[in-house]
Amino acid sequence: MELFSALERDDYEQLLFCQDKASGLKAIIAIHDTTLGPALGGTRMWTYASEEEAIVDALRLAKGMTYKNAVSGLNLGGGKTVIIGDPKKDKNEAMFRAFGRYIQGLNGRYITAEDVGTTEDDMDIIHQETDYVTGISQSYGSSGNPSPVTAFGVYRGMKAAAKAAFGTDSLEGRTIAIQGVGHVAFALCGHLHEEGARLIVTDINKEAVRRAVDAYGAQAVNPDEIVGVESDIYAPCALGATINDQTLPLLKAKVVAGAANNQLKESRHGDALHAMGIVYAPDYVINAGGVINIADELNGYNKERALKQVSKIYDSITRVLEISREKGIPTYAAADHLAEERIALLKNSRSTFLRDGHHNLSRKRL
Numbered sequence: 001m002e003l004f005s006a007l008e009r010d011d012y013e014q015l016l017f018c019q020d021k022a023s024g025l026k027a028i029i030a031i032h033d034t035t036l037g038p039a040l041g042g043t044r045m046w047t048y049a050s051e052e053e054a055i056v057d058a059l060r061l062a063k064g065m066t067y068k069n070a071v072s073g074l075n076l077g078g079g080k081t082v083i084i085g086d087p088k089k090d091k092n093e094a095m096f097r098a099f100g101r102y103i104q105g106l107n108g109r110y111i112t113a114e115d116v117g118t119t120e121d122d123m124d125i126i127h128q129e130t131d132y133v134t135g136i137s138q139s140y141g142s143s144g145n146p147s148p149v150t151a152f153g154v155y156r157g158m159k160a161a162a163k164a165a166f167g168t169d170s171l172e173g174r175t176i177a178i179q180g181v182g183h184v185a186f187a188l189c190g191h192l193h194e195e196g197a198r199l200i201v202t203d204i205n206k207e208a209v210r211r212a213v214d215a216y217g218a219q220a221v222n223p224d225e226i227v228g229v230e231s232d233i234y235a236p237c238a239l240g241a242t243i244n245d246q247t248l249p250l251l252k253a254k255v256v257a258g259a260a261n262n263q264l265k266e267s268r269h270g271d272a273l274h275a276m277g278i279v280y281a282p283d284y285v286i287n288a289g290g291v292i293n294i295a296d297e298l299n300g301y302n303k304e305r306a307l308k309q310v311s312k313i314y315d316s317i318t319r320v321l322e323i324s325r326e327k328g329i330p331t332y333a334a335a336d337h338l339a340e341e342r343i344a345l346l347k348n349s350r351s352t353f354l355r356d357g358h359h360n361l362s363r364k365r366l
Contacts, residue, residue: 001052012061015055018102023031023094026084027102028054030062031110032077035343038108039079040295041065042115043099045087052311054101068284070339071316074295081109086116096122098292100129113294129304141299146290150259151187153289153313158233158257160317161281165254172196177231177253180238181208183258188237202226203238227251232256241265248272257281264332274330281317282335287314
């Protein structure tokens with residue numbers, strides 16, 4: 001793998017390799033863009049097949065965080081860490097303490113949080129070595145479990161998408177097919193049920209399905225049936241890539257809006273949704289509630305302030321849909337356009353500031 005070519009292709013700023021022989025730490029920190037502020041992105045621990053696969057994942061995820069933070073209106077850039085190892089058996093305190101020291105050495109350029117394979121407890125250990133970590137225990141002033149806030153953001157985004165498709169953002173009487181009923185989706189079901197929506201749910205975890213049926217009167221179907229059920233809205237809330245060549249012909253919903261990451265298997269599947277007249281709420285816009293919530297911790301967490309910001313996901317989805325209509329482009333491309341436009345605006349503003357001879361002035365960063 002030609003590293004500098006990979007970095008140049010999408011204009012990454014920095015790639016760091018961190019190792020600690022004693023603890024077994026093998027970590028890669030990717031910082032994509034800090035135009036808007038320090039890079040914020042979680043730490044993922046995974047059993048990668050190769051070091052190259054880990055690098056590719058870190059780079060991909062870091063760029064995704066740049067776009068998610070930008071389109072969410074946060075003054076934060078994008079970064080991500082991957083730790084190579086089995087989260088079920090390779091974790092130890094020394095590993096996360098060593099990793100925390102590496103983060104501290106970046107002096108605020110990168111702020112981490114939990115992700116796949118890491119937990120709040122892991123973040124607490126990192127916090128012993130650095131303040132540049134979010135998603136720590138509430139006893140440290142953290143926001144706690146982000147799932148309910150993420151769900152609230154998805155609910156707000158779903159309403160905006162419904163308004164574009166049906167002319168009203170009311171979900172009363174709408175049939176919503178929910179693929180996956182984990183923590184975020186279960187909380188989402190609560191909002192939808194309260195508004196009077198009819199829920200159809202599925203999950204490979206039968207207990208999760210039973211809980212949704214008992215609590216919200218949801219109808220249960222098999223996992224392979226959910227995409228093709230008669231519904232107004234399809235909400236992918238578990239695995240990614242559920243919009244693909246096999247599922248597109250089965251889809252009966254007029255809206256795709258859910259909490260899952262990477263819902264489109266490939267970009268061309270977003271093109272297909274656009275051609276079919278289906279309103280797609282881009283995943284990294286609609287599911288940004290969690291990152292908006294933990295970003296508020298950087299200012300001393302205030303739940304009311306955080307929820308007010310998360311509620312604006314409605315406006316973000318609305319703006320993405322407006323750009324899609326104005327430019328005649330799929331919504332996933334419109335979301336990228338919105339993020340890139342914001343970053344470019346600040347880059348241009350900063351360049352003008354420096355060109356006009358103000359480069360000797362200091363500027364405060366988070």
